Amino acid sequence: MTAQNASSTSARPWLGIALVLGSATAWSYGGAIQRFIGLTDGWAIVFWRCLFGGLFLLSFMLIRDKAAGTVRLFRAMGWPGVMIAIGFAAVSTCFVLAVSMTPVANVVLFMAAIPLFAALLARVLLGEPITTVTWGAIAAVIIGVAIMVSASIGEGGSMLGLGLAASIPLIFACMTVLTRRYPGIRMTPAASLGCFIASAIAATQAGSFEVGVPDLLLLFAFGALNLGLGMAMYVTGARMIPSALAALLGTAEMILAPVWMVLLHHEIPSVRTMIGGSIVLAALFTYLIGHMRGDAGPRVPTAS
Incomplete structure (x- = not known):
């Protein structure tokens, strides 16, 4: 290995950290963008958002893997990849509809529980052991979520919105267990296909696809x-x-999303939401840090 190659290899972890933090930042402002969109039809928003998202990911694969490589990725998905795509479609739809009915902080803080729901489901379906720390984190998440839900109910929040928000970590947990069972699943084609599935379903439910130029630009973003x-x-x-580090860095999304809402829309979470969310985030940090110390490289789906 040449000195140049060694330098490139040693720099890759820092590039990986920067990219994962960038992804968390990109995902964090989704709710803030949606609040600016003038469309009131949630299904129309799902249609346009997922159409643009699917086209972006398809273009990304065509540039990275060329046409032949992209076709091979889709053909290699198999039924597990199709199931992951359906999961992405469901999550993308639930996110948009939930944000239209309940504060963004509720939605993203529910999502913070994804790794812990996945650990619990992996125990039930795959027989993977759960440490004492993980059990404690799961209990803390249940308490934190209960506090957040009580805050929303007390403020007359939408039960349907809360239900949609709660379904997101459950669906993601199922997807995580599936990728552990079939670690060769390719995530990019699955996400792209999922976007197109969600867009197609939303097209059958939307009342109208008419949208002005400002809203179209927001929907593209x-x-x-x-x-x-x-x-x-x-x-x-x-x-x-390491995947545990990637998951830990990904929690930046849950921290930044409410900040964007406060700065751009003055949507301030209630005291109980902040207390419950803090408990959830503390439990997640404890779990992920313990996971990093105990297992530097847990099984993850192939990222391509």
């Missing part, structure tokens, strides 16, 4: 720059660092 760019940066960067 919501789909391409929030959903698509975030995924492209994550799948590229996550290959360069």
Whole structure:
């Protein structure tokens, strides 16, 4: 190995960290963008967002892997990849509809529980052991979520919105277990296909597709720059660092999302939401840091 190659290799972890942090930042402003969109039809927003997101990811693969390589990626997905795509479609739809019904902080803080739900589901379905620290973190998440839900109910929040927000970590947990069972699943084609599936379903439910130029630009940013760019940066960067570190860095999304809402829309979370969210984030940090110390390289899906 030449000195130049050695330098390039040693720099890859820092590039991976930068890309994963970039992906978390890109994902974090999704709710803030949606609040600026004038469309009131949530299904129309899902249609345009997922259409732009799917096209962005497809273009990313065509540039990176060329046409032949992109076709091979889609053909190699198999039924596990199709199931992951359906999961992405469901999550993308639930996110948009939930944000239209409940504060963004509720949605993203529910999402912070994804790794812990995945650990619990992996125990049930795959027989993977759960440490005492993980059990404690799961209990803390349940308490934190209960506090957040009580705050929303007390303020007359939408139960449907809370239900959609709660479904996101459950769906993601199922997707995580599936990728552990089939670690060769390719995430980029699955996410792209999922976007197109969500867009097609939303097309059957939307009342109208008419949208003005300002909203169309916002929808492009919501789909391409929030959903698509975030995924492209994550799948590229996550290959360069341990998956537990990638998950830990990804928590920046949960921290930044409420900040954007406060700065741009003056949407201030309630005291109970902040207390419950703090408990959830503390539990997640404890779990991920313990996971990093105990296992430097847990099984993750192939990021490509």
